[in-house]
Amino acid sequence: MTRTVPAPLPPDFFDPDCPVPTVPVLGGKKWAWRILRCLEGGPRRFSELRVPLVGITAKVLTESLRSMEQDGVLERTEFAENPPRVEYALTPLGRTLLGPMDALCDWSRANLAELLAAREASERASELAER
Amino acid sequence: MTRTVPAPLPPDFFDPDCPVPTVPVLGGKKWAWRILRCLEGGPRRFSELRVPLVGITAKVLTESLRSMEQDGVLERTEFAENPPRVEYALTPLGRTLLGPMDALCDWSRANLAELLAAREASERASELAER
DNA sequence: CCCGCCGGTACCGTTGAAGTAACCGGCACC
DNA sequence: GGTGCCGGTTACTTCAACGGTACCGGCGGG
Structure with a gap:
């Protein structure tokens, strides 16, 4: 008989000591992505960085x-x-971080429309539920 | 004459209206990565997810x-x-998010040692500065 | 009748990132 | 001698994510 349900996930599915989640870009670093992007083309000065990072x-x-x-x-x-x-x-x-970062940025650009549509749809649904 | 300094970054280097930074995985979503990973193999029940997500x-x-x-x-x-x-x-x-996510996870695994070494080095440096 | 399971909700406290505002030392310019 | 720029520092506040505890409704089992 074929298994139609996946095997249960064990408690050690994630290594509790694994520090991967502490990687800078994965944390709540709002500006880290943009700063990396700004430095991609070469060294920058402090006040030079403040120009593109509007609002920082x-x-x-x-x-x-x-x-x-x-x-x-x-x-x-x-x-x-x-x-x-x-x-x-x-x-x-x-510099090696730029590659994976680009992958995520590309994903964002490609799927942003769909994502925003999903958000709007769920907003409309919750408004309906309120009435 | 060749330019040795990069061109200055304009204030509109980032589109201020660009909602890319609001993408779920880029925010401070501590658990989103793991949840996606848990669902990679098929649908899961609520209490089934609590097993691998130790501490949630x-x-x-x-x-x-x-x-x-x-x-x-x-x-x-x-x-x-x-x-x-x-x-x-x-x-x-x-499901399309899994690809870019893998890229970042691979980066973490590959460069984590170097990253932690850098952290330790800077900690040791600041301890020296204290004395 | 009471207990526990499932998939949550309500209330509240903590924490850490981010924002606001004021100020600093050294130097150049007027 | 005053003013401004550079690259910050310090102190205070705000905010959303995260965490802890308690509790819920519907049901089945004993």
């Missing part, structure tokens, strides 16, 4: 950059110049 | 499933049986 505050940008630096996906270089200059650049590790 | 509470699982249903990546089917049965299954749209 200095604090949040600082925090995001610091945490990404800690994760080794980008590098902070301070120049002892005048006026002071700080540059942020992708590390080789950070 | 009924409330959070309900919320996650509902929001993913709204986004059209999974489907909720209620059977008027006894005892009541509810099944969750991936939609075609949800």
Whole structure:
């Protein structure tokens, strides 16, 4: 007899010690994706990054950059110049993230219409249920 | 003369109306990834999902499933049986998400060691700075 | 009559990311 | 001597996700 139901999932289906979910881009990092994208074309200065990242505050940008630096996906270089200059650049590790990231962005672009339609449909359904 | 610096990024580098960042998996959805993974092999019942998703509470699982249903990546089917049965299954749209997701998971697995090393290194550096 | 199972809901507390506002030191320019 | 820019820092607040506990209705079984 063929099995029509899948085998039950064991409690250790996910390794409880697996730190994959702690990967920076998978966390609630609203800006990380965009920052990576901005650095794709080469190093950028702090104030240069603030231009495309419309709405970000200095604090949040600082925090995001610091945490990404800690994760080794980008590098902070301070120049002892005048006026002071700080540059942020992708590390080789950070650059390898661009591929998978592109895959997800492509998915978003391709399926966004369908996704938004699903959201609207469920909104309309819940409005009907209210009455 | 060749340009050694990249062109400046314009303020409209990102479309301000672009809702790509609102895509479910890109938000701070701690469990969405795992839920998708659990449904990869076929439909699952509510209590069946609680087994592999160690530590999730009924409330959070309900919320996650509902929001993913709204986004059209999974489907909720209620059977008027006894005892009541509810099944969750991936939609075609949800199934297309598995590919890009795998890419990111592969990246995590491949580069996790390097990432954790970078974190430790920066921790050690900050401890040195404290003294 | 009471107990437990299924698939939740209600209420409330915690946490961490994000936002707001004010300020800083050093230097250049006027 | 005042003003402004650069690259932040500090303190405070807001907000949504997450977590904990308790409880529910309908049913079947003992």
